[in-house]
Amino acid sequence: MIDNFALGVTHGLLMLAAWLLLKRPDLDRESRAGDQPATKPGRRPRA
Secondary structure, eight states, X not given: OOOHHHHHHHHHHXXXXXXXXXXXXXXXXXXXXXXXXXXXXXXXXXX
């Protein structure tokens, strides 16, 4: 019989991964295939 704890842990980790992926700000941006971002995501340009 499958352990309820094992099911809970795996489903919890899947939900956490989905939640973190959905919170990413670059999900709302559309760009063409050839476009390159000016900076890497998560880095600020130097002043």
